[in-house]
Amino acid sequence: MNITSRLPSLDDATMSTEQRRVLDDILNGPRGNLDGPFLAWVHSPALADNAQQLGAFCRYGTQLELRLTELAILLTASWWKSQAEWQIHEPIAAEAGLDAAVIEALREGREPEFSRNDEALVYRLGTTLYATRRVDDALYAEAVAAFGEPAVVELVGVFGYYALVAMTLNVFEVRRGSAPLPFVEPDSASR
Numbered sequence: 001m002n003i004t005s006r007l008p009s010l011d012d013a014t015m016s017t018e019q020r021r022v023l024d025d026i027l028n029g030p031r032g033n034l035d036g037p038f039l040a041w042v043h044s045p046a047l048a049d050n051a052q053q054l055g056a057f058c059r060y061g062t063q064l065e066l067r068l069t070e071l072a073i074l075l076t077a078s079w080w081k082s083q084a085e086w087q088i089h090e091p092i093a094a095e096a097g098l099d100a101a102v103i104e105a106l107r108e109g110r111e112p113e114f115s116r117n118d119e120a121l122v123y124r125l126g127t128t129l130y131a132t133r134r135v136d137d138a139l140y141a142e143a144v145a146a147f148g149e150p151a152v153v154e155l156v157g158v159f160g161y162y163a164l165v166a167m168t169l170n171v172f173e174v175r176r177g178s179a180p181l182p183f184v185e186p187d188s189a190s191r
Helices: 017-027 045-060 066-080 083-095 100-108 117-132 137-147 149-171
Strands: none
Touching: 017 045, 045 149, 066 083, 066 100, 066 117, 066 149, 083 100, 083 149, 117 137, 117 149, 137 149
């Protein structure tokens, strides 16, 4: 996979000992590759270290079904128009059982027609959180009743972590190969 970024590439000759250690930790961890935001974060080993641990939990350790976690990630990627985040997670979401029509609606920025109540609830929680920066008592109570309080805490963590990922990917223009971009890029004059 050809990945590009605004940041200079790191190689054995230019990497610090700490960067090499973090890189090895990432490559030997559950991800097994230096994809997405890690291309940027490895430039700051302390950030990479901590973000990697949080990311591993958000992606592999929550109480939520993978389908719901991936829905939250795609909602975040769509909200931030994060090209690489979408490219990485769209196939994972499809494989996890998220309906293709839901995925396409998210990519287009439309509200999907959900056939599953848990997906509609994750969507409502995420869109409300992003749009209003809060969640009212009724929506909170509904989410806790459906998922349990620990899982709601974890879901908010997933939204927050993947917003950090999206911002990182957008600022450092991380791109995956020559595949078509899922979102229209803003005009460079408006950036």
